[in-house]
Structure formats: C-alpha cells, structure tokens
Amino acid sequence: MKKNNILSKTVKSAVCVTIALSVFAFGAAENKTYAATPKSKNLIASSKNYIGTPYQYGAKTGDTDSFDCSSFTQFMFQSFGVWLPRTSAAQASMGKKVDRGSLSMGDLVFFNTNGRSISHVAIYAGNNQIIHSSSSKGVTISDMNSSYWKGKYVTARRVL
The missing domain is CATH 1.20.5 (Single alpha-helices involved in coiled-coils or other helix-helix interfaces)
Structure with missing residues (x-):
C-alpha cells in the first residue's frame, strides 16, 4: 500500500x-519577439506619418490623400523598394510565410473580415500592434489581439 x-x-x-x-x-x-531591422523600423516610422489619412475603398495606387488597406501597404512598401500587388488577397501570396508567434516589425498581416477569404491587410508594428487603413478610422494603429482582430487573423508574410 x-x-x-x-x-x-x-x-x-x-x-x-x-x-x-x-x-x-x-x-x-x-x-517570442523577433528583432526588427533598421529598414522595418523606418517603414513603421514612415507609416505613422499617415495616421489619420482617410479611408477610401478602391483608392488609387499612389494617391496619398486616401487609402484602402491594400493601397496603403502597397504605397508604404513601394517607398522602400518592395513591389506589392494591389489587393490584400494578392499580397498574401508574396514573400515568405511567417507564423503568428514569429512576427517582426514590417511583416504583412492578413485578416478575413468578410467571412469568406482574406479581405484586409495591415503592417505589423510590434507588440501586437498593427498599422493599417481601417474603413472606420482611416490609417490607424490597432491591437491585433483585440476581440475584433484576434478571431479574424489568417496569415502573415515577410517581404522586407
């Protein structure tokens, strides 16, 4: 016993x-956090200059008076020498796939906001923050762990 x-x-x-x-x-x-490169830090700093820029669905490529989510990421990355296609779904096939736990500043983060497929893209800004063009706020910073974004995460890609 x-x-x-x-x-x-x-x-x-x-x-x-x-x-x-x-x-x-x-x-x-x-x-786990991954070290940001000087280029990715500059990308985030430059992106913050556009906070408050209004949202416009289908905004023209290169137009800085307004952005939709993918025209914002396309514009920001183009200014750092990286060409991206025009839509969030097409951008999701670029670069190298990154696990959510391995995100680094400057990674593209993709979400399903329409219940069907990838429909939103943002730039990972570190500390679970994303910078993106939101239909309700224009270019803004959001917490990707908020109740809204957390359940809509699909994938991430590293293009820098």
Missing part, C-alpha cells in the same frame, strides 16, 4: 511538472 502511494505521488508530480513545462514552452513561443 505504501509503495502504491509513493508511486501515485511520483506520477502526480511528473504530470504536474510536464503540464507546467508545456504551458511555459507554449506561452514563451507565443510571446
């Missing part, structure tokens, strides 16, 4: 340690 009790306590301890290590390991991976 005493042997079974010791064995039971040992097994319980091992299970607790395994659970604790798993939670730590998965939690650490989610919060």
Whole structure:
C-alpha cells in the first residue's frame, strides 16, 4: 500500500511538472519577439506619418490623400523598394510565410473580415500592434489581439 502511494505521488508530480513545462514552452513561443531591422523600423516610422489619412475603398495606387488597406501597404512598401500587388488577397501570396508567434516589425498581416477569404491587410508594428487603413478610422494603429482582430487573423508574410 505504501509503495502504491509513493508511486501515485511520483506520477502526480511528473504530470504536474510536464503540464507546467508545456504551458511555459507554449506561452514563451507565443510571446517570442523577433528583432526588427533598421529598414522595418523606418517603414513603421514612415507609416505613422499617415495616421489619420482617410479611408477610401478602391483608392488609387499612389494617391496619398486616401487609402484602402491594400493601397496603403502597397504605397508604404513601394517607398522602400518592395513591389506589392494591389489587393490584400494578392499580397498574401508574396514573400515568405511567417507564423503568428514569429512576427517582426514590417511583416504583412492578413485578416478575413468578410467571412469568406482574406479581405484586409495591415503592417505589423510590434507588440501586437498593427498599422493599417481601417474603413472606420482611416490609417490607424490597432491591437491585433483585440476581440475584433484576434478571431479574424489568417496569415502573415515577410517581404522586407
């Protein structure tokens, strides 16, 4: 009986340690930060200059009086020597796929806001923040872990 009790306590301890290590390991991976490059930091700084610029669906490429989400990302990346296609869905095929836990400043982040497919693109600004052209606020910074954005995340791409 005493042997079974010791064995039971040992097994319980091992299970607790395994659970604790798993939670730590998965939690650490989610919060892992990747170093931003000087180019990506400049991209974010430049993007912030457009905060408050109004939203216009189908805004013309190169027009800086208004943006939709993909014309904003297209314009910002073009000014850093990276050509992107005009739509968010097309931009989602560019560059290298990045896991959500491996995001770095300057990564393109894609969302499904229409319930069908990729329909929104933003630039990852670090610390779970995105800079994008929102239909309600124009160019703005949002928390991608907010209740609105968190469930709409689809993928991310690194093009810088």
